[in-house]
Amino acid sequence: MKKSLIKKIEWVTDDFGHCYLGKRLYQGRSAFQQLEIFQHRTFGTLLFLDNKIQLSEQDENRYHQYLVDAPLLAHSKPRSLAIIGGGDCFALEEAVKHSSLKHILMLEIDQGVVDFCTRYYPAIKTVRRDKRINIIYTDARTWLEQNPERFDVLILDLTEPHGPSKMLYTREFYRLCRKRLTSHGILSIHADNYSLFPESYATIYKTAKSVFPHILTARVDIPSYGMGWTYRLASLQPIAYSRLLENTRRFTRRGRGHLLDQFTPTSYLVEPTPEERRILKHQGRISTDARPFDKFKKAGKKVTR
Numbered sequence: 001m002k003k004s005l006i007k008k009i010e011w012v013t014d015d016f017g018h019c020y021l022g023k024r025l026y027q028g029r030s031a032f033q034q035l036e037i038f039q040h041r042t043f044g045t046l047l048f049l050d051n052k053i054q055l056s057e058q059d060e061n062r063y064h065q066y067l068v069d070a071p072l073l074a075h076s077k078p079r080s081l082a083i084i085g086g087g088d089c090f091a092l093e094e095a096v097k098h099s100s101l102k103h104i105l106m107l108e109i110d111q112g113v114v115d116f117c118t119r120y121y122p123a124i125k126t127v128r129r130d131k132r133i134n135i136i137y138t139d140a141r142t143w144l145e146q147n148p149e150r151f152d153v154l155i156l157d158l159t160e161p162h163g164p165s166k167m168l169y170t171r172e173f174y175r176l177c178r179k180r181l182t183s184h185g186i187l188s189i190h191a192d193n194y195s196l197f198p199e200s201y202a203t204i205y206k207t208a209k210s211v212f213p214h215i216l217t218a219r220v221d222i223p224s225y226g227m228g229w230t231y232r233l234a235s236l237q238p239i240a241y242s243r244l245l246e247n248t249r250r251f252t253r254r255g256r257g258h259l260l261d262q263f264t265p266t267s268y269l270v271e272p273t274p275e276e277r278r279i280l281k282h283q284g285r286i287s288t289d290a291r292p293f294d295k296f297k298k299a300g301k302k303v304t305r
Helices: 060-074 090-095 111-120 122-127 140-146 163-168 171-179 198-209 241-251 265-269 274-282
Strands: 006-013 016-029 034-040 044-049 052-056 080-085 103-108 133-137 151-157 181-190 214-222 227-235
Touching (some): 006 044, 016 044, 016 111, 044 111, 052 060, 060 181, 060 214, 060 227, 090 103, 090 122, 103 140, 111 133, 140 163, 171 198, 181 198, 214 265
Parallel strands (some): 151 181
Antiparallel strands (some): 006 016, 016 034, 181 227
């Protein structure tokens, strides 16, 4: 191993993790969390928050195209969007591609992450010049409780349900999101890996389903995570796959369209496996404010540090 290279280990569970060999470009802290930029030959630039990988240069498009573009393309004509979290700002990079949007709001508690990513990612510096964007540095749940504004699409670009973030995965919070959506609005969430974290996977689904009767699901491999990841679109109204398909075709039409190089609507047609059905039936619960689910409650310190 070259002297200039170091090992970066992320523990996923107490006995399983990932090792990244590369160069640490920066390490520091914001007011809320540890920040780290790591250079890797396979994945390019990696962003870690509190030692948990958030994104890689190689596949962040995959993560954000399912989280951001999918709900916007599933909507008939979205004009307003709110992103809860999303401090790395790559959700904004996808959002600004949609010309129908007139108002793009991001509610992020940690300005340090936003400033950090703006400084280290030139694409984000360019994106933030879009005049439709308004970033408010605040506690998102408090802001939504105090402001009656409603949105066509709400995106929860959150860290996993642990620590303060677990209060943004409860039934009460999803009910608050429902109040802040327009009549045909869509909520977009990421929902974990059912094989490694069945309890978390089933709990997020059951909690969302207790508030939103219509859910569309995509299961996607995220190479830098070393596992598959799940995305769900939730709404009070049926979500038409035909609209998602047609809007995607128009959006990416050659000559004047945008590139969605890691997204396909057909991901939403895949049926759950028998194993996944068993997990959803027998595991998980509805997370509530009184009893919020904590994904890492039983995990060792090396997983949660």
